[in-house]
Amino acid sequence: MEYKAPYGSPDPDASYVDRDTPGAVRGSVPPAAAIEDPQRELVNLITSAGLVPSGNDLFQAAIAVQGGALTYAAASASPTALTAALTPPLTAQRVGMRVTIKITSANAAAATLNAGPGPLPIVTMRGGAISLGDLPLGSFQTFVNTGTAWMLAGLAYSEVPRVAPTGVILYVRPDGNDNNDGLTNSASGAFLTIQGAVTSGLSRFSLPPGQAARIQLGVAGTYAGPGSLPYISSPIEIRGDPANQAGYVISGAGPAGGNVGLIGAGAGQVTLNGATISNTGAINHSINADNSGYVLLQNVTFLTSLSTTYGLMAATGNGVIRLGAGCIVNASAGYMWLADGGTIIMGANVALQSTPSFTTATAQALNGGKILRGGTSTAFTGTGAVGLRYNATLNGIINMLFGGANFIPGNSAGTTATGGQYQ
Numbered sequence: 001m002e003y004k005a006p007y008g009s010p011d012p013d014a015s016y017v018d019r020d021t022p023g024a025v026r027g028s029v030p031p032a033a034a035i036e037d038p039q040r041e042l043v044n045l046i047t048s049a050g051l052v053p054s055g056n057d058l059f060q061a062a063i064a065v066q067g068g069a070l071t072y073a074a075a076s077a078s079p080t081a082l083t084a085a086l087t088p089p090l091t092a093q094r095v096g097m098r099v100t101i102k103i104t105s106a107n108a109a110a111a112t113l114n115a116g117p118g119p120l121p122i123v124t125m126r127g128g129a130i131s132l133g134d135l136p137l138g139s140f141q142t143f144v145n146t147g148t149a150w151m152l153a154g155l156a157y158s159e160v161p162r163v164a165p166t167g168v169i170l171y172v173r174p175d176g177n178d179n180n181d182g183l184t185n186s187a188s189g190a191f192l193t194i195q196g197a198v199t200s201g202l203s204r205f206s207l208p209p210g211q212a213a214r215i216q217l218g219v220a221g222t223y224a225g226p227g228s229l230p231y232i233s234s235p236i237e238i239r240g241d242p243a244n245q246a247g248y249v250i251s252g253a254g255p256a257g258g259n260v261g262l263i264g265a266g267a268g269q270v271t272l273n274g275a276t277i278s279n280t281g282a283i284n285h286s287i288n289a290d291n292s293g294y295v296l297l298q299n300v301t302f303l304t305s306l307s308t309t310y311g312l313m314a315a316t317g318n319g320v321i322r323l324g325a326g327c328i329v330n331a332s333a334g335y336m337w338l339a340d341g342g343t344i345i346m347g348a349n350v351a352l353q354s355t356p357s358f359t360t361a362t363a364q365a366l367n368g369g370k371i372l373r374g375g376t377s378t379a380f381t382g383t384g385a386v387g388l389r390y391n392a393t394l395n396g397i398i399n400m401l402f403g404g405a406n407f408i409p410g411n412s413a414g415t416t417a418t419g420g421q422y423q
Helices: 032-048 060-067 194-204
Strands: 072-074 076-078 081-083 098-102 112-114 119-123 140-145 150-152 168-172 213-217 221-224 227-229 236-239 248-252 261-265 269-279 285-289 294-305 311-316 320-323 327-329 333-340 343-346 350-352 358-366 370-373 380-382 390-393 397-399 415-417
Touching (some): 032 060, 194 213, 194 221, 285 294, 311 320, 390 397
Parallel strands (some): 248 269, 269 294, 294 320
Antiparallel strands (some): 112 119
């Protein structure tokens, strides 16, 4: 509304005056709009808030403001392109304005909000795009208009890790989506990739020391190799099915380079259990533990490797690889085991199938690396292998607990050089 000056006033902002009979001052004559417009505006405020105007209640305007109905709406449209119809309609972006929106469909990624004058991106208080699950279904979210975005009035859900006192299981499926949350074993709930589950899923949780995080392969099928896994303080288990390791295949070319693998751990502890490794890359290891990384293999089959210069299993730097029960080697490569400064431990029997061929050696230890037999009960079974049995050089150590020169499979005698040792 606008100010209605008294009739006859040359100044549109002139004040009203009372009559002054002794001074013969005539009182101001109000135009009709001066009386009607304020009432209409108050009635509009009251009705826009969903109230019925009442002559017996003089607090309705206060209740209308207090209730927040003028800046509230339920979202509609897609979960990434929200719209909200305010009453009265918002016709321009107003910096500093707050709106409260009921979320009717959880977001799967970044989203926009159109409260009337056009869509603006929804951002966190730091100005970044929101992430999966920041707008949970049924929640009420308050946004502040910055002129160029709708900013969350509080912390985003993705900025506050959830505490999982008993560990967490995140599902991955070939029909999943990395925009899912991974909490259910379904196409609509599971992640598509192992990498997505680790980088996006586990970042949302705070795991107490000692509590493991499981990446569960939800159904039999083929999964993309995650490459080098990011460090988290809790152990990670990538699990298929220990009773059907052939049915859960982790495949791909992997990253190119030296101390990398189709699955790699540069720090932290990773367990792989119940899966088959098919490395279609020519210039990377199949499994790599580097620096302070520790990889435990259980019920793992090595089926394919296109590399003739890299290893099926490589422990580099101070990395450690330990083989548990159920490991099968049915793939040729540059090495079966390569300990280049790291340690490989044969903790259980290893079965060889289809007589794999190793270009350099079945086992090579160099630069202080160690390949160790974990106990005298462990043995190689199956078809044997083609190639040099072992090579220990540059102070590398291969200790098979006096299993003999022919303990490691191969059809050519092993060698030692430059401080290397074989026992």
